[in-house]
Amino acid sequence: MTASAPRYMARFRCIAEACEDTCCAGLTVPISESRWSLLRQKVAGGPDEARVAALITPNPDGATGQQAGILGKRADGHCAFLDETKLCSLQSRYGEVVLPDGCSVFPRVLTRWGAQVEMAGSLACPETARLCLLADDALVREPVPEAQALRPQMARQVASGDDAWTAHADVVREAMLRLLARRDVPFAARLYALGRMALELGDFFFPGTTAFTDAPAESDAEARLANLLRTYDAPDTLHTLREQLEALELPGGPWAGICAAVLRSREAHVGSQRYLSLVRGVRESYGGADTTPDDAWRLHVTRREALTALHGERVHQYFQHHALNHVLRHPFTEAASLLNAVFLLVLRASVVRYVLLGHPAVVALLGTPDAPVATLDAAAVESFQLVAKHVEQAPQFLDFAQGLAGEGPETFARLLILVKGL
Numbered sequence: 001m002t003a004s005a006p007r008y009m010a011r012f013r014c015i016a017e018a019c020e021d022t023c024c025a026g027l028t029v030p031i032s033e034s035r036w037s038l039l040r041q042k043v044a045g046g047p048d049e050a051r052v053a054a055l056i057t058p059n060p061d062g063a064t065g066q067q068a069g070i071l072g073k074r075a076d077g078h079c080a081f082l083d084e085t086k087l088c089s090l091q092s093r094y095g096e097v098v099l100p101d102g103c104s105v106f107p108r109v110l111t112r113w114g115a116q117v118e119m120a121g122s123l124a125c126p127e128t129a130r131l132c133l134l135a136d137d138a139l140v141r142e143p144v145p146e147a148q149a150l151r152p153q154m155a156r157q158v159a160s161g162d163d164a165w166t167a168h169a170d171v172v173r174e175a176m177l178r179l180l181a182r183r184d185v186p187f188a189a190r191l192y193a194l195g196r197m198a199l200e201l202g203d204f205f206f207p208g209t210t211a212f213t214d215a216p217a218e219s220d221a222e223a224r225l226a227n228l229l230r231t232y233d234a235p236d237t238l239h240t241l242r243e244q245l246e247a248l249e250l251p252g253g254p255w256a257g258i259c260a261a262v263l264r265s266r267e268a269h270v271g272s273q274r275y276l277s278l279v280r281g282v283r284e285s286y287g288g289a290d291t292t293p294d295d296a297w298r299l300h301v302t303r304r305e306a307l308t309a310l311h312g313e314r315v316h317q318y319f320q321h322h323a324l325n326h327v328l329r330h331p332f333t334e335a336a337s338l339l340n341a342v343f344l345l346v347l348r349a350s351v352v353r354y355v356l357l358g359h360p361a362v363v364a365l366l367g368t369p370d371a372p373v374a375t376l377d378a379a380a381v382e383s384f385q386l387v388a389k390h391v392e393q394a395p396q397f398l399d400f401a402q403g404l405a406g407e408g409p410e411t412f413a414r415l416l417i418l419v420k421g422l
Contacts, residue, residue: 003146015127039090055072106122122329126382188419191422195343196241204225205221253294265396269394337411355387359379
């Protein structure tokens with residue numbers, strides 16, 4: 001087995017107590033039967049035996065195996081085993097081996113494509129967000145020692161090749177990454193092209209497709225897939241699609257309304273003061289609770305143009321790296337269709353764009369053009385990280401995204417609204 005990772009994850013090292021956040025808060029953490037048993041052995045007869053017995057309880061859902069037990073939380077939502085120095089007391093005393101798989105692996109996200117284990121990163125960790133967004137070469141993929149993945153046996157299996165959807169997933173994903181990495185058209189045009197490509201592929205490339213196995217259509221499907229991917233690699237295609245996108249006149253109010261609704265829906269479910277403070281500051285910067293989506297949109301466009309004039313290349317790097325990492329982090333085979341996977345990418349990017357352009361530090365920066373780019377970088381890391389941690393993986397957000405997306409051509413039409421906001 002071999003392993004690879006984007007360069008930012010090859011560089012990643014947890015900064016522990018120096019981190020501005022903690023991964024030991026706000027989540028329900030399961031522990032497997034094997035890790036729970038090992039931990040009980042390690043603490044037997046010692047001062048932590050009673051704590052472990054009291055603070056780890058059987059999964060109330062009756063699950064066994066990988067989710068046999070649940071780690072307890074303090075009243076503030078932090079893990080009961082987090083000490084006063086923001087370190088895990090279990091790891092400090094007994095080593096990484098006793099940690100639940102989620103605690104050990106995070107912020108690593110492991111996926112097995114055939115014999116290859118890929119290690120991407122979750123931007124819910126401030127340090128991975130910094131490394132991913134700010135370094136020019138962050139998304140260059142390279143081999144890494146398998147041991148760096150810590151627990152490669154936890155990797156999700158994607159491309160098993162048992163069906164056409166997964167058998168061709170890698171070649172489609174590589175085409176997506178190539179398209180997103182292009183620099184000859186604006187980022188929004190690349191997302192538009194990605195949506196168009198997904199819409200066309202959706203006619204015959206989807207979960208459960210038999211187009212690649214039913215004779216005599218098998219060779220036709222293979223050729224059609226290759227031709228479509230080749231078409232979207234061509235510079236002329238991308239430039240034509242850019243012109244189409246720029247010619248579209250779509251209202252921006254719905255985009256601002258969607259982004260604001262996503263943030264508002266999470267406030268009641270999140271206890272993090274960092275997140276709540278940022279979201280409230282963003283809302284006030286767009287005019288407060290009583291502002292209309294159209295007014296918020298006009299403010300957004302003004303700020304977008306001003307920030308592009310000041311730091312356009314830097315902002316472009318943030319969103320390109322976020323998109324590339326998203327494709328590596330979230331295999332599209334987990335979605336109902338390729339178009340749905342692209343829609344989710346664009347929705348996530350839209351929410352972060354709305355937050356970044358409403359971040360109080362960014363709004364202040366627009367009034368002081370000589371402000372150092374480090375100010376913008378810090379605001380970007382905070383925006384991407386807090387949205388990743390408290391919005392992107394939340395069940396409420398995913399349900400909202402699924403309902404908003406609709407199906408087929410409807411999904412593509414709604415994707416256009418989101419792309420125009422970027």
